[in-house]
Amino acid sequence: MPRSTLMRVLIAIALLVLSNAASAQSADPFEHGWTLDAETSELQFLSVKKNSVAENSGFATLTGVINPDGAAEIRVLMDSVDTNIDLRNVRMRFLFFETFNYPEAVITAQLPPEKLVDLHQARHKIIDLPYTLSLHGVTKDGVAQVAITLVDNDRVAVANTTPIAIALPDFNLEEGRGKLQEAAGVDILPFGFVSFGFVFDRAQAGTPPQLVAASTTPGAAALETKGNLDREACEGRMEILSRTGNIYFNSGSARLSDASIPLLTNLHNIVDRCPELTIEIGGHTDSDGSDSANRVLSERRAQAVNTYLVNQGIAPERLVTVGYGESRPVTSNDTAEGKRRNRRIEFVPVN
Incomplete structure (x- = not known):
């Protein structure tokens, strides 16, 4: 190719590149x-x-x-x-x-x-x-x-x-x-x-940007070991779950409220990942009512959580249910807030 022709080709290529670059820098x-x-x-x-x-x-x-x-x-x-x-x-x-x-x-x-x-x-x-x-x-x-x-x-x-x-x-x-x-x-x-x-x-032309859909699996995005957890991790999680206060029952009732399901779903996920542990589900009440009635109510509430977990696939022999009634308050029953905190379900590894 003659030198003059080669130069014209190179100049044309350079102009094309510059033109494309300028058009790419969109306003x-x-x-x-x-x-x-x-x-x-x-x-x-x-x-x-x-x-x-x-x-x-x-x-x-x-x-x-x-x-x-x-x-x-x-x-x-x-x-x-x-x-x-x-x-x-x-x-x-x-x-x-x-x-x-x-x-x-x-x-x-x-x-x-x-x-x-x-x-x-x-x-x-x-x-x-x-x-x-x-x-x-x-x-x-x-x-x-x-x-x-x-x-x-x-x-x-x-x-x-x-x-x-x-x-x-x-x-x-x-x-x-x-x-x-x-x-x-x-x-x-x-x-x-x-x-x-x-x-x-x-984004590429003709391919509009889209948000990535979040997983609905409990803890899917959590920065933790996937699969089974060691004993320390299991015990720590049980102690934390016991503090949530997000398991609900109507007054005087042992029927789980639908508002409890999100936490219970996560509870099931954690219990399932601690297969070597037997878990005590302990029910607790405030001081309203008689001691005997509160023990019965607390045990029925703990049993409702037990039943939920078993229905979700947890082996019954891995769960122990205890009703403590009003015998183990975490704070005074003198206020409505204190009573609310004392009405709770706790989870304790027992083996």
Whole structure:
């Protein structure tokens, strides 16, 4: 090929590449939409105990999208809470976040196209972004200052510039804080600070981004040993489950309320994964009524839990039922709250 012809071909190729690159840097920041890269994204929260000891924790399983219209949604599997300590994770799941009832937290926001239309040129922008957080059955609005960085045309990072304060009473988490304090034996301040760094990849044309469906299996996202658990893990989980207070009966009745099923489903999962243990199911009541009547009622309630587990496949010989009535209160019966806490089901390994 003559040198002049070769040069014309190379110039044409270069112009084509530059033209494609320029057209790829779309002025539409949401073209085709975006999908969260969960492996490189993070969501963390900082809590404070003993008035001055800060602990940083996070969540391991996130899924998220930004739609072509700029509507963003992040879903957090609460079972995936990561404190770096197994039983602390279990306390957070069952006592604080009550993940058996509230398995996900959802963050939504509408990214403003008018503020990001030049992102392909500026590459980095800081904006105030209104958002909505749904957590523990409560939905509240807020505003966060976020930095949005276009790493390249197909990858964008979104991070808060300052921690976001979360008041626990705003999300009905005060009771959970009390349970945590009692279980861990420490004071915990009634607020936390959230920080995030989300990374998104641009979706392909014709393939809109989609959220990944969460598993319905109890503890599927939990950072714990899969399959059978060792004795220490089993005993720790039984002690924590005994503190939940989420097994319900009508007054004077031994019939399980439907509201008990989420926790019982998780209980079954754990008992099933501790096959070497025999579990005592202990029923307890408050002091209202006669001692003999309370013993009978507490045993009937413990038996109702026993029956549920057996119906779910747990071998009957692995379960022992005891009714303690009012004989082992955990607190005074002088108040309605004290009586509520004393009405409980406890789980204790006996072999």
